[in-house]
Amino acid sequence: MDKPLSRKLDLNLLDLFDAIYRTRNLTAAGKALGLSQPAMSHALARLRDMYGDPLFVRLAKGVEPTPFADELVGPVSQALQILAQTLEKGSFVPETARRVFRLAMTDIGEHTFLPRLIRHLQHRAPHLCVETLATSASPEELAQELSKGTIDLALGAINPDIAGVRSRILFSDVYACVARPSTVPRGALSLAEFKRARHVVPNVAGTNHSMLIDRMLVANGMSGQVVARVTHFLAIAELVADTDVVAIMPRNLALSVARRWNLCHFAPPVQMPGYDVMVYWHKRHDQEPGNTWLRQAIVELFQGGPQPAGAPAGARGASAG
Template sequence: MSDVILDKTQDENIPDNTLRTRHEDNHLRRADLNLLTVFDAVMQLQNITRAAQMLGMSQPAVSNAVSRLKNMFSDELFVRSGRGIEPTARAHQLYGPIRQALQLVTNELPGLGFDPQTSRRQFSITISSPLDILLAPKILSRLSQRSHCVTLNIESLVNENLDNQLRYQELEFAIGYRGIERSDFYNQKLFDDELVLISSRNHPRIGQQSSECYYFNEKHAVVRLSNHCSFSSPYYNTPETQQRVCYQGASLISVMEIVSQTQMLALVPGWLAEQNAHRLSLKIDTLDWMNNKLTSYLSWHESASKDKGNLWMKDLLMQCAELE
């Protein structure tokens, strides 16, 4: 009895933070950390079968691991959606920290660093329109030259949740005409685009006076202004300028098609206008009287800055942009 009392007395004399640390250590030792690699693969692919193939495991083994993960985190984590599965809000919340931890361990373990010649890693990036037209073919071509194992998923649809997608590493990088102005993000300038004014070659008034005059008098077509990533939004941010807008398209390609068949005007990057001028019978005018420079940026969250795979992909993306 006295031994029991003595042990209890010793525990009572131990600081609360030390007892809490002991409890956390014991809990961590009981957790199967190998399950985290399964979680990472399932989150990336959102499909049990493909995750099993990626991990070199059987499908039942991955399903069993997912069940154990649900118990570990006291959450469903994944629910069925069509032929695949969809992560819950809790799974999205866990993904960033777990992926960062796995990447840090992988970087430090001998022989487990990122090797593009053998890695089966899949990267996801977003490139806002119209930069996707310019850069995506070059990026995919360069990737095929550098690695036959690494895969890349490119999205052109940028939404209001972009910063969270990068923070939780649902996306590794974003390329667009706007950086992310937050302290935990990095923005690397890539190159400057020069905006020009396009119109139909059959427009009855264009060419009779300076572009500044008809810019303020004619109707305009733009990429949808409600999209916060629309590069044209700053040029139509007052009631007076918005009154000139008659058409809002989902992409610059649709905007240019409309301009070619109407008497509207549009602002577009010079390289895009040159690519389509002959096909669409467009007239191109310079905009020397206004600030027509548009800077493109490569953006990423600080959590991706030390991962060797991300550093390799960042270097590849910047090399493609340097060709401009």
């Protein structure tokens, strides 16, 4: 069985060959490599034995490479350069980078993150493209996609407690209700009115919102008050605007749809936990330059809360969903 390359070829001897060829002087090459004269002589003997050629012929001053050494120098120099490059991390220059970043998020994530993120990228990284994908149905599937790199980052209230997935909190928020003014003439509902009202609720995969809202309905005996379950948050707004239903949604979205559809928004008259909106990635891509740059950009843009949808450039919001 043929020996592995590492058993036949000593990388240190390739450095030695390159140094001698460049300097044409054993003493100078030894100083460059930090080797004594005896060590140089021993290493050169091993190098000659490895290639079966004298490689360098002694002259009155220095050495002269053999014809075989002249043929060898190109491949050796190239090999050393390639190996050196493996020790250097790649760079990411946003101004010139051409790349597609794939971000997993729900439609509320697109509503919350994309306008401001795209404005930022147009200014800082004009050749980048962002492609959004639906958040995976399970944390395990999301972890696999992040690990493989088919998804670069995920954004939202997902909280996948899966080995290998790392995260950073962008901001925390609460829920709000929306309804049309005729449904809530006093601008809000009492607990009894809230329990009697008909509700539309989200049924969105890959997010904790649906689970938390369903828990509230069950805890308050309101499961029978649900008239519709929809797979997209933004579909709720039109249903609320055209019917007498009430909806609970992340506060940032509630503020936005209330403004755009002339709806009322108010705090739920029941206890509901808050939630954290986070950015997720896989530890395999901790040090990948492009992934690192985009993560940092997202943190800088949204930590503390996103800009409200429809707000003028430069405005800041205190909440989001």
